[in-house]
Amino acid sequence: MAKSRRKDPEDKSRRAFLEQLAQAQAEPVEPETYLSDLRLALTLADQADEITLARFRAKDLDVDQKEDETPVTDADLRAEQFLRDQLARTRPEDQVLGEEFGHYKTSKLLKIQANRKRAWVLDPIDGTASYVRGVPVWATLIGLVADGRPAVGVVSAPALGMRWFAAAGYGAFKGSGIDSAERLKVSKTKKLGEALMSYSSLSNWEDQGRLPGFIRLVGDVGRTRAYGDFWSYMLVAEGGVDIATEPELAPHDMIALAPIVTEAGGVFTDTRGKVAGPFGPDALATNGRLHQRVTPYLRGQDNK
DSSP: OOOOOOOOHHHHHHHHHHHHHHHHHHSOOOTTTTHHHHHHHHHHHHHHHHHHHHHTTOTTOOEEEOTTSOEEEHHHHHHHHHHHHHHHHHOTTSEEEESSSSOOOHHHHHHHHHTTOOEEEEEEEETHHHHHHTOSOOEEEEEEEETTEEEEEEEEETTTTEEEEEETTTEEEEESSTTSEEEOOOOOOOOGGGOEEEOSOSHHHHHTTOHHHHHHHHHHSSEEEOOOHHHHHHHHHHTSOSEEEESOOOHHHHTTHHHHHHHTTOEEEOTTSOSBTTOSSSEEEEOSTTHHHHGGGGSOGGGO
């Protein structure tokens, strides 16, 4: 007779905490609750765009490699430092977490949410590899987590001339600002065989031993395109793409994206569908109708 598996108290505690986060995100919120924060984030995005565009395709762009072998430029550093300085002035009580300065772990963000505190989460240039190569698919991500939920998200892609934004309870929009934007709505696609899926690459799926399931999903959806990075998720919010997923992401990659997808009527979780919002190690965003159809493909060998 097989021995019963002992429950890990830490795992049980984490599950209970994640359930609390899910409940917090499900709580109704008034449209005006985070509107002043959204207005601030849009103003900050305007100013960050000036910094990043000024250095885009610059011949003297300074590019270094970080410890994880990803590139960082002087534009990344300047933009994040600017955002940090402005938030320290305008929101001195809030915490600020970013990709380039003051490295943090997901556990720190979860602890902040457990205490129902506020934190701005920044990615000065999402898609730095594209930025370095002169490809215009990159964006500044400005997100706010508050009251246990992703409360505000701004994704500004100035080289594409596009911007997406949302606040919890207020809705999701595409446009330069609140007074000149169109409301976003996810697609109504119900059949997996008719769905369009976007992703970034295959290598991380292979590294995690989840490539076979992902390839099966590629074969079962109607069509795939690798728009990559933030754009995949914004296309879900627009209704142009039905599924977007990546097997490994940091909070600064996701915090700004999640409220835009969910306020457009979609669902944003980890790839297993267990962690609500952008608080897991990876991401799956869908129009909601397809979410439970997709998660079995992405669980990996140890979760079949």
